[in-house]
Each structure stands twice: as structure tokens, then as C-alpha cells.
Amino acid sequence: MSESTGQGAKRTYYDAADLGKFGEIAEGAPDLARKFFDWYGAVFAEGALTAREKSLIALAVSHAVQCPYCIDAYSTDALEKGSNVDQMTEAVHVAAAIRGGASLVHGVQMRNHVHALGM
Amino acid sequence: MGRILATLQKRGAELSGADAQRALLASVPLPRSFEAALGSSGLFPLRPTTLDILQVNVGRRCNQTCKHCHVDAGPDRSEVMPRDVMEAVLAFLTRHRVGRLDITGGAPELHPDFRELVVRGAAAGAHVMHRCNLTAILLPNYADIPALLAAHRVEVIASLPYFQARETDAQRGAGVFDESIEGLRRLNALGYGRGTGLELNLVANPVGTFLPGDQASLETMWKRELKQRFDLDFDHLFTITNMPISRFLEFIDERGRTVDYMTRLANAYNPVAAASVMCRNTLSVGYDGRLYDCDFNQMLEMPLADGAPRTIFDASLAALHEREIAVGPHCFGCTAGAGSSCGGAVA
Numbered sequence: 001m002s003e004s005t006g007q008g009a010k011r012t013y014y015d016a017a018d019l020g021k022f023g024e025i026a027e028g029a030p031d032l033a034r035k036f037f038d039w040y041g042a043v044f045a046e047g048a049l050t051a052r053e054k055s056l057i058a059l060a061v062s063h064a065v066q067c068p069y070c071i072d073a074y075s076t077d078a079l080e081k082g083s084n085v086d087q088m089t090e091a092v093h094v095a096a097a098i099r100g101g102a103s104l105v106h107g108v109q110m111r112n113h114v115h116a117l118g119m
Numbered sequence: 120m121g122r123i124l125a126t127l128q129k130r131g132a133e134l135s136g137a138d139a140q141r142a143l144l145a146s147v148p149l150p151r152s153f154e155a156a157l158g159s160s161g162l163f164p165l166r167p168t169t170l171d172i173l174q175v176n177v178g179r180r181c182n183q184t185c186k187h188c189h190v191d192a193g194p195d196r197s198e199v200m201p202r203d204v205m206e207a208v209l210a211f212l213t214r215h216r217v218g219r220l221d222i223t224g225g226a227p228e229l230h231p232d233f234r235e236l237v238v239r240g241a242a243a244g245a246h247v248m249h250r251c252n253l254t255a256i257l258l259p260n261y262a263d264i265p266a267l268l269a270a271h272r273v274e275v276i277a278s279l280p281y282f283q284a285r286e287t288d289a290q291r292g293a294g295v296f297d298e299s300i301e302g303l304r305r306l307n308a309l310g311y312g313r314g315t316g317l318e319l320n321l322v323a324n325p326v327g328t329f330l331p332g333d334q335a336s337l338e339t340m341w342k343r344e345l346k347q348r349f350d351l352d353f354d355h356l357f358t359i360t361n362m363p364i365s366r367f368l369e370f371i372d373e374r375g376r377t378v379d380y381m382t383r384l385a386n387a388y389n390p391v392a393a394a395s396v397m398c399r400n401t402l403s404v405g406y407d408g409r410l411y412d413c414d415f416n417q418m419l420e421m422p423l424a425d426g427a428p429r430t431i432f433d434a435s436l437a438a439l440h441e442r443e444i445a446v447g448p449h450c451f452g453c454t455a456g457a458g459s460s461c462g463g464a465v466a
Contacts, residue, residue, distance in 0.1 A: 051336065079325070080332040082340050084286060 019069040052081040059088055060095040122292040124184040126193040127365060134369045135191070137420035143372065144363060144448045147381045153450045160390035164443040170436060171400040173245075174221040174461065175200070175208050176414055177230040178406045182255050185278075185291045187324050189364035189418050192225040199230055204408040207431045209236070213243045215436050220245040221401075221461065223414060226255040228264045241271040250322075250461075251277040253302030254295060269309045274318040276357070276461075277303070282344040286326045303351045312353040320355045322463070328376050330387065330456055331358030334464040357463025360384070362452045364418050384451035392458025395465040398444050404431050412444045414461070415452070421445045 026033035044054050055078045062070035078088050127135035134140050157163035179196035181188075200208075212220055220240040227233050227249060240247045249268055256264045268275060279299055281287050287296035303319075306312065312319030321341060325331055338356035345351040361367045363381060371380045403411040408430045411417040427442035428434040458465035 046336075051333065052340075076329050079327065079329050082332055082337045084281070084283060 014068050016069075016072060019073060022069075052078075052083060055081045056083060056087065056091045060091040063092050064095040064099055122183075122294055123194060124186075124292075126184060126195055127191045127369060129193070129195040132369060134365070134372065137418065140364060140368055141419055141421070141447065143368065143377065144381070147378055147448060149381060149385045149448060149451075151385070153385075153446050153448055153454075156385070156388045156451070156454070157393060157446065160393050162390070162393055165396070165399070165446060166443060167440055168399045170215070170217060170402055170439065172219040172221050172397070172402070172461075173208070173212055173217045173404065174223060174401050174414060175236075175404045176223050176225070176406055176417060177205075177227050177233065177236070178225045180229045181224060181226040181252065182229065182258065183226070183252055183292055183295060185366070186370055187290060187361045187367040189362045189367060189415060190225060191365040191418070196225065198406050200232075200406040200408075202232070204404075204406070204431060205232055205236060207408060208404055209239050209243060211431055211434055212240060212245055216244065218246060219248060221248040221250070223250040223461075226252050228255050228261050234264070234267055237267060237271055237273055241273065247271060247273045249273050249275050251275050251302070252291075253277045253279065253299040256302055256305065257298055265305050265309055265311075269311065269317055272317065274320065275306060275311055276320045276322055277306070277353075278322045278324070279303070279341075280323050280326050282341055282348065290324070290326045300349055300351070303345075303349070303353070307352055312351075319353045320357055321353050322357045322359055324359050324361050328361070328371055328374070328380050330383065331360055331459070331464070334358045334457060355463070357461075358457075358459070359461070359463065360452045360455055360459035362415050363449055364415055381448060381451065384455045385448075387455035388451060389454055389456060389458060389466055392456070392464075392466040393454040395458060395460075396450070396453045397460035397462065397465070398453075401461075402434075402439060408432060410434060410439075413453075415449055416445055416447075419447065419449065421447065 044051060044058070049057075055074060058070070059074040059078050062074050075088065134143065154163050157165055176190070178199035179190055179192045180194070180199060181192035181196070182194060184193040211217070222233070222236060222240075224230070228251075230236070237247055237249070255261055277299075278291070279287065280290050284296035287299065288294065291299075306319055309317065311317040323331065323337060323341065331337070334356060337358060341356050342353070345353070363371060363377070363384075368377070371377050398412040398416075401413060403413050403417050405411060405417050409417075410423050410428060410430060411421065412423060422429060422445070423439075424443045424445055428438050453459050
């Protein structure tokens with residue numbers, strides 16, 4: 001029994017092969033899928049930002065949202081667009097900094113509350 | 120990492136033979152065959168258009184052992200084109216007025232008669248192209264080559280997969296990047312790539328199991344980076360897909376990525392690229408005079424189709440024009456995305 005059927009001993013929630021099946025999502029709601037994929041393609045087209053810059057943003061966001069499919073896809077895409085591992089690592093640090101900073105800045109809220117409760 | 124690795128042949132590797140490579144490629148389950156893909160585009164059987172390029176592989180000797188090399192070239196290879204084959208090549212070039220003589224290898228300049236082939240090819244009226252690894256021309260016995268190329272207006276097509284050492288050396292061997300920069304400096308100093316009419320084009324194969332990006336965008340990036348970092352200039356960047364043959368085939372197979380890579384190529388089939396594949400206007404000659412539809416078929420030992428001439432000694436244009444081009448799963452490498460040829464993207 002294959003892993004992707006979810007019935008084998010090595011059942012996992014994420015299967016790299018599922019990324020290749022993304023298009024099958026259209027079987028449920030074809031009009032919505034068409035709109036999504038058209039829009040998705042337009043988003044990543046060369047524009048005010050280069051396709052390479054958008055690819056690095058996508059790579060960073062992939063880490064922020066912790067999407068393994070996206071990380072696979074945009075690691076490849078970034079390399080294909082000429083980025084190197086230094087640039088890609090810095091992009092991931094940007095995502096990590098925002099995530100870390102987002103937690104830490106809530107410390108101000110904690111401090112406000114402490115001050116409100118304290119004497 | 121060492122600068123020089125043993126070739127597949129030297130190691131007696133399982134994939135050193137063309138039979139084993141073809142068998143492995145044939146065993147990969149793909150969504151459809153290359154023939155079926157061509158058929159869906161109305162291109163099967165694939166036929167030649169006009170013969171514009173005579174691509175001559177003068178031998179397997181090279182001073183590098185790049186990981187992606189489809190020739191399995193290296194210092195331990197000894198095959199070189201003998202005189203009688205070279206004479207037949209020049210006779211064919213002259214007789215049929217083929218417009219372009221594309222000299223490849225190995226490192227072509229290591230052939231003892233490379234200089235003569237350049238001079239006589241140019242004298243025959245052909246636009247001569249030299250596929251240069253940028254480091255052989257630094258060797259003492261070959262340091263005269265750049266000036267010779269310039270004197271005969273030879274187009275230089277030089278390999279540089281990235282504008283940094285780490286990526287370039289990972290593919291081509293330790294220290295190759297720094298030497299390549301010196302090779303480019305010498306070519307620039309002669310006027311190559313600097314608007315003098317001496318054409319210097321770079322080739323970038325991906326440093327890994329991914330496809331080349333948009334050629335025009337990468338060219339812009341390579342030009343900017345090489346100018347800023349090293350004050351170097353060139354004319355065009357050609358992106359070339361890594362072909363699943365010889366060392367690159369072993370590379371992906373050892374990593375268990377053969378199916379993924381071949382599927383990626385097959386899924387990226389582009390009918391526009393298929394219509395412009397280089398085998399339609401190119402004839403490939405092996406060091407031993409055998410004829411092939413391309414350098415890749417040559418390494419897989421897939422000769423011209425039955426009925427077509429087999430060697431440069433018995434080649435006629437009419438018979439060549441009637442042939443069906445021999446294809447296989449590796450051909451998806453030339454039709455993926457924007458396509459790939461010895462002149463870069465085709466679509």
C-alpha cells in the first residue's frame with residue numbers, strides 16, 4: 001500500500017508528491033480554481049517587482065506560513081531564477097525576524113497589562 | 120573537493136556505458152513518451168529543416184571533470200579525432216557550404232590539430248564556434264589559442280554556471296571559478312565581448328537538479344554581477360538544461376532523483392520549443408567520424424536512423440535531409456520550458 005493512500009505503515013500528513021496534484025483541486029470548484037490559478041500566475045509575473053524578487057518573497061512567506069509544499073516549490077524556483085543560497089537564507093531570516101518580532105512586540109501588551117494590574 | 124574526479128569510464132561505473140544509460144532512461148515511468156509528446160504537436164516523426172550547423176566533437180579529453188558533463192570528459196580520456204576524420208569534416212564543410220562549424224569536446228583546444236581546424240574552417244567560409252571551458256586556454260601550451268581565435272573571428276561560447284566561486288566550483292571543480300575569471304579577462308583584453316564584433320557568449324547550466332530560469336533575466340543578472348565584481352563583459356548568456364546523460368545521470372540517480380527530474384522535464388514539454396530543437400538544423404560528428412542528430416545522441420550511441428548515412432565519409436546532404444531524427448526520453452531535456460540547445464533557450 002503506498003504512503004500517499006494514507007493506509008500504509010508510514011502514513012504522513014504531508015506527501016511531496018501531493019504538490020503535483022495541486023491542479024486536482026479544480027475538480028471541486030472549477031470556476032474558483034480557474035480564478036485562483038489565473039490570479040496566482042498574474043501575481044508572479046514580472047511587474048514593478050522582478051520575478052526573482054517575488055520568488056524570494058514567496059520563499060520567505062513559505063517559511064512564515066510553514067508550508068512544506070511551498071518551501072520545496074520556491075526553493076527550486078528561487079534557484080531557477082538565479083538566486084543563491086546566501087540570498088535565500090537571508091530571505092528566510094526576514095521571515096523568521098518578522099515572526100519572532102511579532103511575538104516579542106506583543107511583550108509590550110504584556111507590559112501594559114502588568115502595569116495596569118500592578119501598583 | 121578535489122579539482123579532478125575520475126570519469127565514469129575510469130571508475131568502471133555502472134552508467135559508463137551508453138547501453139546502461141539508455142536502459143535506465145527507458146525504465147523511468149513518464150506521463151507519455153517523447154514520441155507521443157511530439158505527436159501531440161504534429162511533429163512526429165521529427166525531421167530536419169536545413170543543415171546550418173556542423174557540430175564536431177573532436178574528442179573526450181578535458182582538463183576538467185564537471186559533475187554535469189554529458190560527455191564524461193576528463194584528463195583520463197584519450198579519444199581524439201584522427202586526421203582522416205578531420206579532413207572529411209573539412210571536405211564536407213567546404214563541399215556543402217555549411218554556414219557554421221561548432222567545435223566541441225572535451226576541451227577542443229587539447230586536440231593537437233585544433234588550431235588547424237579553426238584556420239581551415241574559417242578559410243572555408245564557415246562561422247567557427249569554439250566551446251571553451253575558460254581554463255584550458257590558461258595552460259602554457261594553449262595560451263596562444265585566444266589570439267588565434269580572435270584572428271579568425273571565432274565565436275567563443277564559454278561555460279560559466281554562476282557569477283560566484285561556490286556555485287561554479289561545485290559544478291566544475293575547486294578553483295575553476297577563479298581561473299575562469301582570468302580566462303574571461305584574457306578574452307576581454309582581446310576585444311571579445313566588448314563590441315568589437317568578436318563574440319563572447321556564456322553558457323549557464325543549472326548547478327543542481329533544477330531547470331534553467333528565464334534566459335533574458337539571467338543574462339541581465341550575469342552582466343550586472345560580472346561587471347560590478349570583475350569589470351568583465353560578454354554578449355549573450357545561453358541557458359542550457361542539464362541533460363540526463365553520463366555524469367549528470369549518475370548524479371541524479373545516486374540521489375534517487377531520476378524519476379523526479381525526468382518527470383519535471385516531461386511535464387514541462389513545450390511544443391514551441393520542440394519545433395525549434397537544434398537537431399533539426401544540426402549534424403553532429405563524433406571523434407571517430409560517426410554521425411548523430413546531436414551531441415547527446417552521440418553520447419548515448421544513438422546513430423542516425425536506418426537508411427541515413429552513418430559516417431562523415433559517406434554523408435550526402437540529400438540523404439541526411441530525408442532522415443527521421445532519432446529521439447528518446449532524454450529529448451525532453453531540449454523541450455522543457457523555454458527549451459534548450461547549444462545556443463541556449465529556443466522558445
